[in-house]
Amino acid sequence: MDQAIGIDTLRRRHLLRLATGILLCAGFLAAAWGINRAVRPAVLASDIVVAEVRRGNVDNTINAAGVVIPVHEEVVSSPGASRVARVLAKPGQQVKQGELLLELDDREIRLALEALKEQLAQQENRIVTLKLEMEQKLKQTASAIELLEIDLQASRALRERNRKLRESGLVSGQDLLTSELNVQRNEVQLRQQRALIEDTRGSTASSIAAANLQKAILQKQIARQEGLLEQTRVRAPFSGMLTSLVEEAGASVAAGQLVARVSELNNYRVEATLSDFHARQLAAGQPVRVEQNGEVLAGTVRTILPEIQNGTIKLLVDLEQPHNPHLRNKMRVDANIVTERRANVLVLDNGSAFNGKGRQPAFAVRDGAAHKILLTLGASDGKVIEVVDGAQAGERFIVSDTSAFKDLDRIRITE
Structure with missing residues (x-):
């Protein structure tokens, strides 16, 4: 005869079935969680660089390739x-x-110099000859004048004699006229000889001036050749x-x-080259940070060269320490030109995760995972970058390369 199952037995069976169901559900959830962990992308914490948003100062800089050059070079x-x-x-x-x-070969210059000196000697001789000829002509003219003055005195005396004799009727009118004409002829000849003196002096002085001018030209040419000879x-x-x-x-x-070429020792500046795309942002007097092997030297834009070659522009940078012992001629350096300075703004360490200014995706790190959000980035000096919008101080972001998971919205970070 069947006996009724006890209440305790039924209770135990019910608890057993309930426990079995709970275990099955827990196992299913654990399996689903494990599969999800296995399938969802993850990245090792050691493979990424994380930086924290903080308050700070940032300089907007333009990077240029620089070469150390001497300040004074000839x-x-x-x-x-x-x-x-x-x-x-x-x-x-x-x-x-x-x-x-x-020393350069100077034979041709010496030959040209000797030829010029010979021409100069010829001009000097010509000047001496002109002066001697003038003196001789002046002496001849003076002698002719003396003779003409004597002839004039004689003709005047004859004229006066004929005038007196004419009054007495002892000479004819024709003889008186002849004596008067002789006086006039002698006066004209005397005036001509006196004028000849001035003409001789004037023409000779003109010839001597021309010779002196040619002499001066030759002297300048000789001085130039002597300068070339010295060079x-x-x-x-x-x-x-x-x-x-x-x-x-x-x-x-x-x-x-x-x-x-001779360059000044231990006195340098930097010649920087960059794209002409940045030309409008450049101005004389802008601060510059010159970096080489981790050392940073302060400088200032001195001159922006006006010529653009192959899409690049050059500028000269004066250094605050132009005598720095680590500088060498033709040494290559990085020149960061400061175009703007911003103080007490949100900044984040710069890295390959960011691409210049503007709105762009970034991965915020929280609760063991990286979540994609949008950041608006601003000025950068190459080391830190300004966070204009999208984050607050204290938040952490991946700043290393995120191209491997750029299309994902969330990734796990594992130890």
């Missing part, structure tokens, strides 16, 4: 087509002002470093060709 060029006769120095050595660096002995224009020199003896050089 080049010496060949005075004419020639060849190198003798080399007396080497590039890289320190030289003193006036020190002989090399064939190439000397250091000031004390410094010889950075360039034509070293091969016998090498041909063209007129105006650079044969030597």
Whole structure:
């Protein structure tokens, strides 16, 4: 005969079925969570760089490639087509002002100089000859004047005699007229000789002035040739470093060709090159940070060169420490030109996760995951970037490269 199941037994069976269901649900949820963990993308914390938004100052900068150059540099060029006769120095050595660096062949200049000196001597001889000729002509004219004055006195005396005799009827009117005409002729001849003196002096003075002018021209040409002759002995224009020199003896050089360059020692500035896209943002006097091997030197934009070549513009930067011992001629540096300064703004360490200014996606780190949000970024000095909108102080963002998961809205961060 069947017996009724006890209440305790039914209660145990019910609890057993309930526990089994709970275990099954927990197992299902655990499996789903495990599958979700396995499928959802994740990134190791060691593979990313996270930075915190904070208050700070930021300079908006433009990066330029810079080269260290001497503040004072002079080049010496060949005075004419020639060849190198003798080399007396080497590039890289320190030289003193006036020190002989090399000698150029000067034979053609010397020949031209001798020819000019001969022409000058000819002009000087011509001037002496003109003066002697003038003196001789003046003496001859003076003698002629003396004779004419005597003739004039004689003709006047004869005229006076004939006038008296005419009154007495002892001479004819024709003889009196002849004596008067002789007086007039002698007076005219005397005036002509006296005028000839002035003409002789004037014409000779004009010839001498022309000869003196030609002499002055020759003297200038001689001075120029002597200057060219001196330039064939190439000397250091000031004390410094010889950075360039034509070293091969016998090498041909063209007129105006650079044969030597001397640069001032331990006094440098920076020549920066950047895209002409930034030309409107540049101005003389802007601060510049010059960086080389982690060292930062302060500077100021001195001059913006007006010429644009191949889409680039150049500017010269004066350094606050132009005598810095770490600087070397032709050393390559980074020049960050400050175009704007912003104080007490939200900033974030700059990194490859960001692409310039404007609104762009970024990954905020919270609760062990990175969530994509939109940030508006502003000025940057290369190290930090301004956060204009989209974040608050204390929030953390991935600043390293996020291109691998740029299309995801959320990623897990694992240890």
